[in-house]
Amino acid sequence: MYAFDYHKPANIDEAAKLLSESEEAAIVAGGMTLLPTMKQRLAAPEALIDLGAIPELVGVREDGNELVVGAMTTHMTVATDVAVNKRIPALAKLADGIGDPQVRNRGTIGGSIANNDPASDYPAALVGLGATVTTNKRSIAADDFFQGLFETALDDGEIVTGVRFPVPDIAGYQKFYNPASRYAIVGVFVSKTGNDVRVAATGAGPCVFRVPEMERALADTWDPTAVDTIHIAADELNTDLHASAEYRAHLTTVMAKRAVADAR
Ligand SMILES: Cc1cc2nc3c(=O)[nH]c(=O)nc-3n(C[C@H](O)[C@H](O)[C@H](O)COP(=O)(O)OP(=O)(O)OC[C@H]3O[C@@H](n4cnc5c(N)ncnc54)[C@H](O)[C@@H]3O)c2cc1C
Missing domain, CATH: 3.30.390.50 (CO dehydrogenase flavoprotein, C-terminal domain)
Known part of the structure; x- marks a missing residue:
């Protein structure tokens, strides 16, 4: 692993500012994908912006007929959350089937969809439910968000803040x-x-x-x-x-x- 600077901003604006200050900075969420690629020297960001201290990015809340899941919510939280299990049990089941307990306790929904691995589970739920991805700049329909192999509609420096899932029948x-x-x-x-x-x-x-x-x-x-x-x-x-x-x-x-x- 190459040397890098490490930042832990307390809010989204600060994270966006830090990202804008360097073309070579990267967001780190659960680190389940990014850190192995850095260890293998396949990625060498000069700075890591850790989203782990931004409270509004974590958790699940009900908003009318939608479930809103913060970008830094772990797969384990989605799998065990009472509202998810009650209103979209298929989503809880999907999260419960991701990787192993270590991955589920660190990996996040925001990191998973930003990475858009072709074999990852969440893209199926987002598109299968007609969800909306929210970022620090806009809302993007899931149908438009996933664009190709490891490709998404995110612009450079854009931060996923959460996902809005409509509750299906x-x-x-x-x-x-x-x-x-x-x-x-x-x-x-x-x-x-x-x-x-x-x-x-x-x-x-x-x-x-x-x-x-x-x-x-x-x-x-x-x-x-x-x-x-x-x-x-x-x-x-x-x-x-x-x-x-x-x-x-x-x-x-x-x-x-x-x-x-x-x-x-
Ligand atoms: C052994 C193993 C088994 C796995 N099995 C499965 C599986 O069965 N199914 C599955 O779906 N996944 C699986 N995964 C992937 C895992 O679940 C994580 O979701 C994934 O690694 C990325 O999430 P993360 O939070 O760790 O993101 P990170 O590794 O921290 O980041 C991944 C990428 O997303 C970017 N990023 C992170 N958060 C944001 C954000 N909020 N906004 C914009 N960009 C962001 C980062 O800059 C980086 O480029 C597995 C991983 C491992 C290591």
């Missing part, structure tokens, strides 16, 4: 996970709110994506059998040592069926 999440890391080989999040159905797949391709054919079928008939015969093309899916593109395409149908069957 019913939602479910299932993933086929890598047995070593628990990252998603394929994970599918489904939700239904009135006649609006969303199906979002993570792990399968370079970035989370919606599956419109499944959304139409489930809007007609909310039942696992509705997606039974829908097979997505493997052309643009990922192939790596864990699974071929064809296998990921197959898993997308299987995980969608299970997510509908499991939806609460």
Whole structure:
């Protein structure tokens, strides 16, 4: 690891000011991704801006028909929070399936979505629920936020402050996970709110994506059998040592069926 300066601002404005003072500064949240890359010398920020002392970035609150989750809220908090378990149990279940207890106790929702690893779980929930990402500058619909492999709509120096999740009538999440890391080989999040159905797949391709054919079928008939015969093309899916593109395409149908069957 190279030497770096370390700052722990007490509020978002101070964090934004520190970030603007150096092109080579980086935000650190849980450090679960950033610190290993620094140890491997794949990243060498000259300053780390630690968001860990900004109270308004932590916690879950209910706001009418939305759950608002602060960017520095850990996966463990989302998994165990009473309001999340009551209003969007599929989101609590998703958070509970991330990594191991150490990762869940350090990793944060803001760090996860800013990083946008193609195998991470949260992008499926954000797109699958039609959530909104809030930053220190604006609000961004989840459909527009995740833009490609490790790419998001965030500008340089922009800080994720939280995520607003609309509460659905019913939602479910299932993933086929890598047995070593628990990252998603394929994970599918489904939700239904009135006649609006969303199906979002993570792990399968370079970035989370919606599956419109499944959304139409489930809007007609909310039942696992509705997606039974829908097979997505493997052309643009990922192939790596864990699974071929064809296998990921197959898993997308299987995980969608299970997510509908499991939806609460
Ligand atoms: C062993 C292991 C297993 C894992 N398994 C899974 C899994 O099964 N599923 C899964 O989804 N994830 C998994 N993860 C990822 C983990 O859950 C974290 O979410 C992820 O590492 C990033 O979150 P973090 O808070 O640690 O962010 P950090 O590592 O601190 O930061 C990651 C990146 O996001 C930026 N950033 C952080 N916070 C903000 C913010 N508020 N605004 C703007 N930019 C920001 C940082 O500058 C950095 O570039 C795993 C990680 C490990 C190490």
